[in-house]
Amino acid sequence: MKFDYPDDSIALHTDAYQLTMMQTYWQKGIANRHVVFEAFFRKMPFGNGYAVFAGLSHIIRYLNALHFSDSDIEYLKSTQQFDPEFIEYLRGFRFKGTLRSAVEGDLVYSHEPIIQVEGTLLECQLVETALLNIINYQIMIATKASRIKSIVGDQPVMEFGSRRAQEFDAAIWGTRAAYIGGLDATSNLRAGKLFGIPVSGTHAHALVQAYRNDYDAFKAYAQTHHDCVFLVDTFDTLKSGVPNAIKVADEFGDAINFQGVRIDSGDMAYLSKKVRQMLDEAGYPNAKIFASNNLDERTIMDLQRQGAKIDVWGIGTKLITSYDQPTLGAVYKMVSLEDDHGQMVDTIKLSNNAAKMSTPGKHQVWRITDRGSEKSEGDYVTLADEDPRQLDSLYMFDPNYPFLNKTVEDFIARPLLKDIFVDGQQVYQEPSMNEIRQARQRHLDRLWEEYKRNLNPEVYPVDLSQKCYDNKMKIIKDVKEYIKHLN
Numbered sequence: 001m002k003f004d005y006p007d008d009s010i011a012l013h014t015d016a017y018q019l020t021m022m023q024t025y026w027q028k029g030i031a032n033r034h035v036v037f038e039a040f041f042r043k044m045p046f047g048n049g050y051a052v053f054a055g056l057s058h059i060i061r062y063l064n065a066l067h068f069s070d071s072d073i074e075y076l077k078s079t080q081q082f083d084p085e086f087i088e089y090l091r092g093f094r095f096k097g098t099l100r101s102a103v104e105g106d107l108v109y110s111h112e113p114i115i116q117v118e119g120t121l122l123e124c125q126l127v128e129t130a131l132l133n134i135i136n137y138q139i140m141i142a143t144k145a146s147r148i149k150s151i152v153g154d155q156p157v158m159e160f161g162s163r164r165a166q167e168f169d170a171a172i173w174g175t176r177a178a179y180i181g182g183l184d185a186t187s188n189l190r191a192g193k194l195f196g197i198p199v200s201g202t203h204a205h206a207l208v209q210a211y212r213n214d215y216d217a218f219k220a221y222a223q224t225h226h227d228c229v230f231l232v233d234t235f236d237t238l239k240s241g242v243p244n245a246i247k248v249a250d251e252f253g254d255a256i257n258f259q260g261v262r263i264d265s266g267d268m269a270y271l272s273k274k275v276r277q278m279l280d281e282a283g284y285p286n287a288k289i290f291a292s293n294n295l296d297e298r299t300i301m302d303l304q305r306q307g308a309k310i311d312v313w314g315i316g317t318k319l320i321t322s323y324d325q326p327t328l329g330a331v332y333k334m335v336s337l338e339d340d341h342g343q344m345v346d347t348i349k350l351s352n353n354a355a356k357m358s359t360p361g362k363h364q365v366w367r368i369t370d371r372g373s374e375k376s377e378g379d380y381v382t383l384a385d386e387d388p389r390q391l392d393s394l395y396m397f398d399p400n401y402p403f404l405n406k407t408v409e410d411f412i413a414r415p416l417l418k419d420i421f422v423d424g425q426q427v428y429q430e431p432s433m434n435e436i437r438q439a440r441q442r443h444l445d446r447l448w449e450e451y452k453r454n455l456n457p458e459v460y461p462v463d464l465s466q467k468c469y470d471n472k473m474k475i476i477k478d479v480k481e482y483i484k485h486l487n
């Protein structure tokens with residue numbers, strides 16, 4: 001199999017049907033029609049009360065780099081599935097559209113647009129697969145990390161998942177998303193290099209196996225490192241691992257920084273309490289107990305309930321693989337399209353399943369915050385030409401149950417979708433990782449506790465403006481009329 005192309009690009013990281021549709025648009029002369037697509041998801045990940053937005057940095061790189069290389073063009077021609085003239089046309093392709101998006105670290109919710117792509121039918125169609133690929137993974141990981149962090153509070157959590165991640169990209173971008181979501185460090189050096197994420201770690205069982213006993217292994221490590229965390233469960237945690245860790249710490253004294261020990265198996269509530277006692281009695285009350293082994297927010301919560309004496313958490317498999325929910329299920333739908341007369345006409349996807357219906361029109365999402373309490377009252381989805389900042393009071397109603405409503409008086413409305421690219425030019429300056437993390441914390445602080453609990457949180461309101469709701473109802477009616485006349 002041929003794999004290494006010196007000029008490989010990411011343009012073909014898309015589903016074949018995007019290209020077949022693009023060919024139709026091109027041959028039929030509608031490829032340059034103006035269009036708006038929006039991405040949204042239908043269910044909150046993990047049943048959480050909020051989701052943490054991540055993935056924009058990768059999207060920005062993707063759109064900036066998007067072009068068809070010579071080998072892409074040759075390959076497409078070799079499939080014999082496309083019109084060679086259309087494929088030649090793609091040679092000059094660049095993304096010239098406009099991208100609006102939630103920014104990383106912001107909180108997002110189901111049933112609201114989180115990404116909006118506006119441009120030609122051709123370019124907006126091409127990018128669907130990659131954009132969804134990115135956000136469907138990264139939002140999951142950032143949200144899961146935030147759930148974990150909400151349980152452990154100020155205790156450090158390290159990301160250990162690279163060996164179990166679904167391949168290289170997931171390890172790297174997943175680590176970044178986990179850091180956005182609140183984890184404190186990673187064991188992956190490349191993620192450290194690429195994104196400036198703090199790198200940390202301990203050592204593995206192999207070190208102890210290499211020396212065939214705990215003592216010699218810990219001693220060798222202490223001779224070659226200042227900061228020492230000894231993994232104590234290779235043979236027997238309480239009888240060999242911890243006593244030998246203490247022995248080496250005693251022998252080296254100030255020559256090393258004995259940070260603590262890591263437990264990686266067994267009953268971690270029982271063991272951590274015993275280990276704590278042994279370390280305290282040996283005069284190491286500041287030595288920390290690190291724990292790892294298939295942990296997630298549920299096991300951590302249960303360990304805390306049992307009074308486990310764990311100070312630092314290492315999380316791998318269950319975070320990086322988004323173990324309990326493999327995808328977010330975000331979708332990308334056309335919401336408005338230029339007609340034969342140059343007018344934009346809103347479009348809908350109806351479905352036999354009402355939950356799969358899209359909301360027509362180009363939108364903005366407004367985060368409505370009460371000025372007094374500084375807490376979020378809900379999100380308010382409007383058509384793009386509406387601006388609730390001009391209103392004194394805002395009538396908010398649930399679009400599925402309009403009798404659930406409230407009027408908000410003294411509020412701040414913050415637009416969620418920011419300009420990222422305008423006419424192909426990147427206009428958004430990416431913030432630093434620290435700024436993204438601080439933003440996430442700020443947004444979480446503005447959320448009532450009821451939406452933040454891990455189990456059965458309250459459902460955060462995502463409402464439609466009256467104009468947006470009326471527009472949707474009218475278009476549904478029009479489509480139904482049209483279908484009726486077909487029969």
Ligand SMILES: Nc1ncnc2c1ncn2[C@@H]1O[C@H](COP(=O)(O)OP(=O)(O)OP(=O)(O)O)[C@@H](O)[C@H]1O
Pocket residue numbers: 264265266267268269270292293294295299302303306
């Ligand atoms: N006290 C505890 N309460 C709840 N869960 C625990 C407790 N102690 C450990 N666990 C979790 O139970 C699971 C099983 O751990 P255990 O070490 O017994 O088996 P294992 O994962 O098969 O071990 P190994 O990784 O060595 O093969 C792990 O997910 C661990 O985090």
Ligand SMILES: O=P(O)(O)OC[C@H]1O[C@H](OP(=O)(O)OP(=O)(O)O)[C@H](O)[C@@H]1O
Pocket residue numbers: 160161163164204205264292293294295314315316317318
């Ligand atoms: O358990 P996770 O949350 O995925 O965290 C990462 C795991 O990776 C290492 O295990 P290793 O690959 O050495 O295998 P092990 O299960 O035998 O410890 C480490 O000791 C953790 O157990």
Ligand SMILES: O=C(O)c1cccnc1
Pocket residue numbers: 160161187200201202203204262292314316
């Ligand atoms: O540094 C560690 O302790 C570590 C790194 C990767 C996986 N498990 C543990």
